[in-house]
Amino acid sequence: xxxxxxxxxxxxxxxxxxxxxxxxxxxxxxxxxxxxxxxxxxxxxxxxxxxxxxxxxxxxxxxxxxxxxxxxxxxxxxxxxxxxxxxxxxxxxxxxxxxxxxxxxxxxxxxxxxxxxxxxxxxxxxxxxxxxxxxxxxxxxxxxxxxxxxxxxxxxxxxxxxxxxxxxxxxxxxxxxxxxxxxxxxxxxxxxxxxxxxxxxxxxxxxxxxxxxxxxxxxxxxxxxxxxxxxxxxx
Amino acid sequence: xxxxxxxxxxxxxxxxxxxxxxxxxxxxxxxxxxxxxxxxxxxxxxxxxxxxxxxxxxxxxxxxxxxxxxxxxxxxxxxxxxxxxxxxxxxxxxxxxxxxxxxxxxxxxxxxxxxxxxxxxxxxxxxxxxxxxxxxxxxxxxxxxxxxxxxxxxxxxxxxxxxxxxxxxxxxxxxxxxxxxxxxxxxxxxxxxxxxxxxxxxxxxxxxxxxxxxxxxxxxxxxxxxxxxxxxxxxxxxxxxxxxxxxxxxxxxxxxxxxxxxxxxxxxxxxxxxxxxxxxxxxxxxxxxxxxxxxxxxxxxxxxxxxxxxxxxxxxxxxxxxxxxxxxxxxxxxxxxxxxxxxxxxxxxxxxxxxxxxxxxxxxxxxxxxxxxxxxxxxxxxxxxxxxxxxxxxxxxxxxxxxxxxxxxxxxxxxxxxxxxxxxxxxxxxxxxxxxxxxxxxxxxxxxxxxxxxxxxxxxxxxxxxxxxxxxxxxxxxxxxxxxxxxxxxxxxxxx
Numbered sequence: 001x002x003x004x005x006x007x008x009x010x011x012x013x014x015x016x017x018x019x020x021x022x023x024x025x026x027x028x029x030x031x032x033x034x035x036x037x038x039x040x041x042x043x044x045x046x047x048x049x050x051x052x053x054x055x056x057x058x059x060x061x062x063x064x065x066x067x068x069x070x071x072x073x074x075x076x077x078x079x080x081x082x083x084x085x086x087x088x089x090x091x092x093x094x095x096x097x098x099x100x101x102x103x104x105x106x107x108x109x110x111x112x113x114x115x116x117x118x119x120x121x122x123x124x125x126x127x128x129x130x131x132x133x134x135x136x137x138x139x140x141x142x143x144x145x146x147x148x149x150x151x152x153x154x155x156x157x158x159x160x161x162x163x164x165x166x167x168x169x170x171x172x173x174x175x176x177x178x179x180x181x182x183x184x185x186x187x188x189x190x191x192x193x194x195x196x197x198x199x200x201x202x203x204x205x206x207x208x209x210x211x212x213x214x215x216x217x218x219x220x221x222x223x224x225x226x227x228x229x230x231x232x233x234x235x
Numbered sequence: 236x237x238x239x240x241x242x243x244x245x246x247x248x249x250x251x252x253x254x255x256x257x258x259x260x261x262x263x264x265x266x267x268x269x270x271x272x273x274x275x276x277x278x279x280x281x282x283x284x285x286x287x288x289x290x291x292x293x294x295x296x297x298x299x300x301x302x303x304x305x306x307x308x309x310x311x312x313x314x315x316x317x318x319x320x321x322x323x324x325x326x327x328x329x330x331x332x333x334x335x336x337x338x339x340x341x342x343x344x345x346x347x348x349x350x351x352x353x354x355x356x357x358x359x360x361x362x363x364x365x366x367x368x369x370x371x372x373x374x375x376x377x378x379x380x381x382x383x384x385x386x387x388x389x390x391x392x393x394x395x396x397x398x399x400x401x402x403x404x405x406x407x408x409x410x411x412x413x414x415x416x417x418x419x420x421x422x423x424x425x426x427x428x429x430x431x432x433x434x435x436x437x438x439x440x441x442x443x444x445x446x447x448x449x450x451x452x453x454x455x456x457x458x459x460x461x462x463x464x465x466x467x468x469x470x471x472x473x474x475x476x477x478x479x480x481x482x483x484x485x486x487x488x489x490x491x492x493x494x495x496x497x498x499x500x501x502x503x504x505x506x507x508x509x510x511x512x513x514x515x516x517x518x519x520x521x522x523x524x525x526x527x528x529x530x531x532x533x534x535x536x537x538x539x540x541x542x543x544x545x546x547x548x549x550x551x552x553x554x555x556x557x558x559x560x561x562x563x564x565x566x567x568x569x570x571x572x573x574x575x576x577x578x579x580x581x582x583x584x585x586x587x588x589x590x591x592x593x594x595x596x597x598x599x600x601x602x603x604x605x606x607x608x609x610x611x612x613x614x615x616x617x618x619x620x621x622x623x624x625x626x627x628x629x630x631x632x633x634x635x636x637x638x639x640x641x642x643x644x645x646x647x648x649x650x651x652x653x654x655x656x657x658x659x660x661x662x663x664x665x666x667x668x669x670x671x672x673x674x675x676x677x678x679x680x681x682x683x684x685x686x687x688x689x690x691x692x693x694x695x696x697x698x699x700x701x702x703x704x705x706x707x708x709x710x711x712x713x714x715x716x717x718x719x720x721x722x723x724x725x726x727x728x729x730x731x
């Protein structure tokens with residue numbers, strides 16, 4: 001699979017990186033959850049600054065969730081995406097809304113970074129890992145926006161080129177011929193994504209892993225009994 | 236009937252001298268860590284006053300507690316759908332500005348000041364940023380400012396008072412205030428628990444103490460917004476919320492919680508109440524004027540054989556039932572009905588009750604003579620300087636009846652004791668007053684004993700918690716420790 005030659009670096013970036021990243025992500029996340037569960041938190045700073053917070057956090061999160069969902073959909077159902085895009089108007093709608101979501105993410109991120117720099121209290125609770133996270137988001141979103149503008153109709157070529165590449169990784173039969181020919185900005189976007197996945201479990205990004213979905217179906221009140229209390233009593 | 240036991244509390248406001256010893260005892264034990272400096276799990280407020288955080292009782296601003304909507308009790312601050320959309324920015328979340336920015340002083344400026352003709356000063360620095368700050372608010376910032384137009388006048392409980400009644404509260408010669416110590420109410424229908432997206436908050440089944448699992452908490456902040464008493468606090472350093480744990484490590488070893496133990500005025504009582512958990516929802520749905528009666532009716536008589544049988548059925552130990560029978564809280568709440576829950580209209584069904592305070596006789600000063608409006612030795616309750624409506628807003632969901640009842644009984648007991656010890660009031664008058672206040676001579680004696688001569692053992696009837704049987708046999712103690720509101724298996728530091 002990996003051979004020296006003109007595509008050696010591509011092999012490192014698109015075969016070694018993804019596997020290493022996913023393994024690091026899984027191992028570190030599990031280890032952190034098992035031994036340092038206390039550190040799993042959104043680390044919210046809303047309590048320290050409550051106004052500017054809204055204008056950063058809300059557009060950023062809604063934007064990034066939409067963008068990620070778009071990537072996921074093109075990965076899971078590429079045929080349907082291509083069929084949708086076969087009609088130009090529908091293609092424009094999809095591309096347009098994806099672009100707006102990406103812009104929203106960028107606006108939110110700029111606002112978040114400004115807040116982190118200007119509010120003295122918030123600045124105090126910003127760690128070096130946060131700055132790496134912010135920097136990698138800036139690279140990721142800017143490269144994504146660049147690709148969207150200059151290598152247009154990504155929703156279509158993602159479905160026909162990136163999806164096969166990703167599936168080849170999933171099926172442990174990596175095939176990088178789809179990505180080696182891509183423009184360097186697309187490659188940067190992919191490589192930095194793998195790096196982010198590898199670094200995520202060390203950072204505040206672990207809060208994504210603990211989204212509180214059980215709230216939707218649990219009863220309002222929670223009572224905890226010590227397991228054996230009742231059965232012991234009856235003895 | 237689903238009998239459960241609950242450690243409940245009574246604060247006798249007539250005895251509170253506002254010394255803040257309780258607050259300091261609590262602070263020294265639990266909240267002197269980074270990120271918790273601003274928290275006061277126990278605090279003492281001056282009423283009328285704005286409290287901590289500022290105007291916490293104004294649910295138009297903070298949106299805490301429950302509300303009746305279409306015949307259902309619903310959280311004011313959130314719902315299942317809103318929890319998802321508001322998770323990135325909680326619109327009902329108070330910020331540090333609503334509390335205060337904690338500070339210390341730069342003491343080395345005193346020690347290292349160059350020799351000079353002026354007195355060196357230690358300037359205040361923020362405990363968050365370490366920078367110099369101008370201190371503009373503090374935990375009991377409006378302490379004793381009962382007549383202040385800046386603080387007292389903004390008390391949300393002044394709603395519904397006439398202009399004359401407001402004047403009566405703040406006229407300089409007749410200025411009046413009382414103290415209102417607060418801890419977590421360990422409610423039966425806690426809105427903080429119901430709002431937590433992670434399910435980290437829970438009520439202990441055996442004693443009803445409400446805790447935040449520090450391991451499960453993800454810092455979504457919904458509990459802070461949902462608690463109408465603002466008694467869950469966000470630790471800005473660790474990114475976890477924390478709250479009063481009712482000193483359960485002390486309770487489990489038979490000691491009163493620190494704020495209770497240290498209370499100088501001996502205003503605090505603690506004991507077990509048995510209640511019917513099946514009726515919580517039904518009672519929480521009652522209209523405002525029936526809430527106090529409903530809340531009382533949920534508390535069961537621990538001497539009733541049916542209740543005892545049902546309690547045993549539910550696994551409640553005989554020693555706990557005996558403790559409930561001796562509970563001073565039961566006497567105040569059910570037998571005498573002189574202790575009332577605070578702001579029952581928030582519908583969380585608080586299990587901390589207050590005996591409303593008597594206030595000084597209303598009098599006027601003309602030149603050098605003080606003339607009282609009442610001819611009686613103890614004035615009429617309705618003529619107290621704190622208007623009944625104000626107390627009713629605090630302790631009666633706006634309805635005066637229960638508050639007047641509690642105060643009349645207190646006044647009758649005073650009159651009776653005056654007749655016994657001093658004798659300038661005849662026993663006939665005293666007994667008539669007791670009858671009018673729905674109180675017998677025997678009851679008056681016990682109220683007097685438990686109010687004035689109470690010992691530690693009278694005030695704190697702590698049930699055996701039987702933890703020795705329950706925890707250590709079944710669970711890894713260290714693992715257990717990290718999920719019980721306080722106590723950590725790893726250092727409680729902020730993650731990256």
